[in-house]
Amino acid sequence: MSIVSGSTKPIARPPVSLAGRRIRAALITVIASAAMAAVAVWTEQRLANRSTLTGVTLTTTLVILIALGIRRRLPGIELGSMSAWTQTHLYTGIFSAVVYVLHVPAIVAGGVLEFFLSATFLIVSASGFYGVYASRSYPRRIRLAGGQDGDRETFLADAKSVYDAIPIGPAGDVLRQQYLNQHRSYFENPRSWWFAFYPTKNRRERMLADLAALDRYLDPPTRESSAAIANLIKGRDAVDFSAALRWRMRVWVAVHASLSVSLLCATLIHIALVWMHRS
Amino acid sequence: MTHPAPFEDHTPDRPGNRRRAPQGPGDQAAAAGQSGASQAGNIQSANSPRSSSSPASVLPATGLSDADVRFVQTRQPFCDLDPSAFSKNLPLAKILQTQTQLRRVTPGQVLVRRGDYGNSAMLILAGTVSVLNPSPRGQSGASSIDSLATDSLATDSDPPPAKRSLGQRLRDCIITPKHPHTRREDQIRPAAGGKQRIGQTDHQVAMFMQDFAAVMVDGQHAALGPGEMFGEVAAMYRTPHSATVVATEESAVLEITWQGLRELRRDKAFDQNLDDHYRRHWLPLHLRENQLLRFLDDQTIAKIAAASTLRSYGRLRWYADYRKTTKRSPAEQIAEEPVVVREGSFPTDLLIVRSGFGRVSVEHGASVQTTAYLGAGHVFDLESVVRNCLNPSRPQMHQHALRAVGMLDVIAIPIELFADEVLPKIRRGDFPPNVQRLFPSLNRRSSKRKTIGKTTSDRRANTDPVIADAPALSSTSLMEFVVGNRLNNGPAAMVIDLDRCTGCDDCMRACATTHGGDSRFKRSGPAHGRLQFASACMQCTDPVCMIGCPTGAITRDADASDPSLTNVVTIDESTCIGCKTCAGSCPYENIDMVNVVNQGGDAFLDIESGKQMLKATKCDLCVDLGGNPQCVAACPHDALVRIDLTHSRPLDQFLKTRIKPRSETETGSATNPPSPELS
Numbered sequence: 028m029s030i031v032s033g034s035t036k037p038i039a040r041p042p043v044s045l046a047g048r049r050i051r052a053a054l055i056t057v058i059a060s061a062a063m064a065a066v067a068v069w070t071e072q073r074l075a076n077r078s079t080l081t082g083v084t085l086t087t088t089l090v091i092l093i094a095l096g097i098r099r100r101l102p103g104i105e106l107g108s109m110s111a112w113t114q115t116h117l118y119t120g121i122f123s124a125v126v127y128v129l130h131v132p133a134i135v136a137g138g139v140l141e142f143f144l145s146a147t148f149l150i151v152s153a154s155g156f157y158g159v160y161a162s163r164s165y166p167r168r169i170r171l172a173g174g175q176d177g178d179r180e181t182f183l184a185d186a187k188s189v190y191d192a193i194p195i196g197p198a199g200d201v202l203r204q205q206y207l208n209q210h211r212s213y214f215e216n217p218r219s220w221w222f223a224f225y226p227t228k229n230r231r232e233r234m235l236a237d238l239a240a241l242d243r244y245l246d247p248p249t250r251e252s253s254a255a256i257a258n259l260i261k262g263r264d265a266v267d268f269s270a271a272l273r274w275r276m277r278v279w280v281a282v283h284a285s286l287s288v289s290l291l292c293a294t295l296i297h298i299a300l301v302w303m304h305r306s
Numbered sequence: 307m308t309h310p311a312p313f314e315d316h317t318p319d320r321p322g323n324r325r326r327a328p329q330g331p332g333d334q335a336a337a338a339g340q341s342g343a344s345q346a347g348n349i350q351s352a353n354s355p356r357s358s359s360s361p362a363s364v365l366p367a368t369g370l371s372d373a374d375v376r377f378v379q380t381r382q383p384f385c386d387l388d389p390s391a392f393s394k395n396l397p398l399a400k401i402l403q404t405q406t407q408l409r410r411v412t413p414g415q416v417l418v419r420r421g422d423y424g425n426s427a428m429l430i431l432a433g434t435v436s437v438l439n440p441s442p443r444g445q446s447g448a449s450s451i452d453s454l455a456t457d458s459l460a461t462d463s464d465p466p467p468a469k470r471s472l473g474q475r476l477r478d479c480i481i482t483p484k485h486p487h488t489r490r491e492d493q494i495r496p497a498a499g500g501k502q503r504i505g506q507t508d509h510q511v512a513m514f515m516q517d518f519a520a521v522m523v524d525g526q527h528a529a530l531g532p533g534e535m536f537g538e539v540a541a542m543y544r545t546p547h548s549a550t551v552v553a554t555e556e557s558a559v560l561e562i563t564w565q566g567l568r569e570l571r572r573d574k575a576f577d578q579n580l581d582d583h584y585r586r587h588w589l590p591l592h593l594r595e596n597q598l599l600r601f602l603d604d605q606t607i608a609k610i611a612a613a614s615t616l617r618s619y620g621r622l623r624w625y626a627d628y629r630k631t632t633k634r635s636p637a638e639q640i641a642e643e644p645v646v647v648r649e650g651s652f653p654t655d656l657l658i659v660r661s662g663f664g665r666v667s668v669e670h671g672a673s674v675q676t677t678a679y680l681g682a683g684h685v686f687d688l689e690s691v692v693r694n695c696l697n698p699s700r701p702q703m704h705q706h707a708l709r710a711v712g713m714l715d716v717i718a719i720p721i722e723l724f725a726d727e728v729l730p731k732i733r734r735g736d737f738p739p740n741v742q743r744l745f746p747s748l749n750r751r752s753s754k755r756k757t758i759g760k761t762t763s764d765r766r767a768n769t770d771p772v773i774a775d776a777p778a779l780s781s782t783s784l785m786e787f788v789v790g791n792r793l794n795n796g797p798a799a800m801v802i803d804l805d806r807c808t809g810c811d812d813c814m815r816a817c818a819t820t821h822g823g824d825s826r827f828k829r830s831g832p833a834h835g836r837l838q839f840a841s842a843c844m845q846c847t848d849p850v851c852m853i854g855c856p857t858g859a860i861t862r863d864a865d866a867s868d869p870s871l872t873n874v875v876t877i878d879e880s881t882c883i884g885c886k887t888c889a890g891s892c893p894y895e896n897i898d899m900v901n902v903v904n905q906g907g908d909a910f911l912d913i914e915s916g917k918q919m920l921k922a923t924k925c926d927l928c929v930d931l932g933g934n935p936q937c938v939a940a941c942p943h944d945a946l947v948r949i950d951l952t953h954s955r956p957l958d959q960f961l962k963t964r965i966k967p968r969s970e971t972e973t974g975s976a977t978n979p980p981s982p983e984l985s
Contacts, residue, residue, distance in 0.1 A: 044962075044963045045944065045964060099812065100479065101476075101479050102479065102815070102819045102820055102936045102939070102940050103470070103475040103478055103479060103816070103820040103928075103931055103936055104472070104479065105932070108939045108940075108941075109812065109939060109940050109941060109942040110942060110943070110944045112942070113943065162806075166805050166806055166807050166808055166809075166943075166945070167804075167805045167836075169804075169809070170805060175804065175809070176833075273808070273809045276808050276809075276810070280810070
């Protein structure tokens with residue numbers, strides 16, 4: 028209860044326990060899946076066509092799943108929060124997997140269209156599960172790496188200023204040479220595309236090890252510069268790591284969305300063919 | 307009953323001791339129109355609210371001449387001031403020379419506007435001005451208007467923006483501007499039918515009332531003449547002006563900065579006069595705003611007002627050294643904060659925070675640990691005060707210390723008066739649980755009441771204390787981070803859970819889509835553990851950005867008497883002259899200055915100056931979309947929320963929904979002693 032005079036009216040909903048929400052949604056999904064399975068079995072026992080029921084349900088769930096992308100592009104329109112839509116998307120996706128199992132005679136169907144359809148569905152489903160994993164685990168990894176706010180240009184500028192401040196003398200020459208040989212390209216260039224797919228600490232560890240090995244050739248003032256360069260290497264690696272994980276998530280969204288649209292198109296063709304050959 | 311002490315000022319601000327901060331309106335106004343060369347290509351000129359190198363500022367650029375000072379010293383009230391009351395280093399003449407400004411005002415010119423914040427008072431030297439639209443309870447800066455009725459008074463500010471239609475919203479989603487900061491001409495030019503227009507008087511930007519003659523005929527108003535002062539309460543106590551004051555005829559006014567006012571209060575009679583005025587007209591209003599005192603009758607309120615004191619601690623211009631202060635460690639910050647109440651001292655008064663921020667702390671090891679923070683409306687250590695009222699034979703000392711963070715104004719009600727007049731009239735159920743426990747009979751009744759009611763939520767609604775207890779955050783380091791960065795100023799702070807934010811930027815895209823292509827916030831800012839406090843306007847309880855706007859373009863949709871208003875601070879781009887005063891004042895750097903262009907990408911130029919137009923933009927909490935912030939609605943992962951940080955409870959509740967007990971160490975958790983904070 029806000030009693031501060033001049034305070035803003037309550038604008039946020041009361042905070043919802045995420046764990047509690049997860050349990051509730053999972054329970055609803057399980058009940059819905061069980062009900063769907065029971066109805067499907069009951070339909071079959073009455074010698075009716077189970078595929079019609081599950082097919083219509085599956086198509087409906089697909090439309091609901093695709094609708095998330097439409098809602099995302101319509102901010103400002105009172106259609107509910109994206110968070111609620113995402114939760115609906117997530118659990119509808121799980122429900123659709125159950126309905127798919129009830130619908131198909133085999134998990135991977137034969138025939139060109141049916142194979143494409145089932146393969147796309149399975150890939151999209153797997154991609155969805157990967158998305159849940161990524162969106163829940165990557166942010167934490169990014170935060171722990173500490174690179175969420177940095178950018179390459181800042182590190183490059185800092186590295187140049189550290190390089191310029193390396194003390195004059197034989198020890199400084201050693202460190203400067205090392206910087207020119209190894210570190211300059213690291214700070215000046217973006218990481219390889221492979222790093223975005225599979226970020227590792229190999230290069231960072233190699234450079235830090237080389238820098239540590241150089242330590243015995245340096246005098247105390249130069250060691251300070253060396254330590255500053257080591258910190259910059261770590262910081263830049265954290266930024267690259269964060270950028271890689273975010274890029275991976277963006278690629279996943281694009282792939283998932285494209286495959287979902289393909290799936291919907293293939294589904295429509297499938298429905299048209301079923302309609303044409305319904306007798 | 308203790309005898310009320312006069313106004314107590316513990317603030318270190320003294321003119322002459324401190325240089326004028328660079329963020330002052332005069333400085334910022336000088337930058338108006340200096341937005342650089344226009345963009346290449348075609349340029350569109352427009353009639354705009356004119357910027358000036360010297361808008362109506364609160365601090366004089368040059369000060370009064372010796373002749374002016376001699377003239378002013380012959381006028382009331384300066385002719386009655388005792389010269390010996392002022393120090394030799396800063397005599398009256400020097401105060402007048404450095405802290406005042408002579409201004410000529412013309413008929414229809416708005417001197418102060420209701421709801422705006424100011425940091426200067428106005429003294430009429432010649433001519434008359436009219437006070438329009440006094441506050442509903444008849445409170446105003448001028449006693450002569452107290453008897454005015456309210457129903458026939460016209461509102462002085464433009465109505466809040468109308469809710470956008472569905473068609474407009476759809477169009478915003480589909481048609482994205484090709485260029486950033488695109489505006490239509492009608493968005494940056496004052497509307498022809500508006501209630502005020504921007505003009506100039508003696509090369510200074512000034513607001514004029516559009517239908518001034520009609521208002522003077524139809525509306526009720528009170529006239530103020532030579533020797534009368536207005537706006538001093540708003541200047542000294544950081545409150546919005548309660549009424550609009552318009553010049554009725556060509557007049558001369560002396561604008562006195564709040565620093566100047568404080569110096570002038572060295573004269574006992576002048577100080578007593580201001581104090582009496584505040585005590586008579588404003589203190590009852592401020593007391594009534596507190597939930598603790600809301601059931602008291604007028605007579606009791608008047609008694610309390612007569613016996614209470616208002617104490618000020620810290621710096622009114624806390625935002626001037628905000629950046630420097632926030633870089634210090636918590637220990638260094640605490641060491642510099644003025645102590646309001648010492649730990650272990652005997653409670654003699656009930657302290658109610660009127661404005662500003664307070665840090666509640668206890669000695670912990672070799673240092674001091676923050677246990678809670680206080681904001682406007684909070685009460686310090688109510689438990690000890692009530693305990694001592696109920697058991698005067700076994701008094702309890704203050705278990706915590708109170709320090710001023712930046713600035714802190716507290717109303718001190720003598721404990722004897724509280725025991726006699728206030729405590730018996732407060733419903734016991736209104737107290738927070740820690741105070742309720744002090745009343746044994748109430749505990750028995752409460753346990754019976756708990757069985758009545760249909761649902762848990764019903765029972766909670768029935769038993770929730772009106773004076774809600776706001777426990778300290780479970781994490782000490784997070785609390786010190788919030789206080790240290792003055793984030794407790796924000797009732798609508800944008801908080802991002804970094805453990806759920808994927809960096810998809812849907813929040814920024816939604817903001818840009820609904821604001822003509824401009825995102826009104828940055829997804830960056832100070833972070834503590836998994837929480838990031840993003841750079842978005844928090845709609846501060848102490849809106850320093852609203853001080854000194856020369857055209858009144860920045861306004862708050864608020865009125866203590868109307869709870870339906872949103873309290874959101876908005877900027878009217880049509881009257882914004884791009885002087886950067888608000889952007890320079892905002893300590894959190896949450897106001898951006900943008901060069902506006904038309905839909906073809908051509909820059910808008912001011913016809914008068916030929917320079918590119920600058921406009922101030924900030925988060926408006928999507929007021930024209932029903933006050934539903936689209937950044938929050940667009941976040942698919944529940945990472946972004948708006949939280950009222952003026953209380954510790956909402957943030958604590960938010961954290962509890964996310965952090966499992968075992969991982970509380972992530973936010974630097976430490977066991978806190980019980981907090982005396984009440985809200």
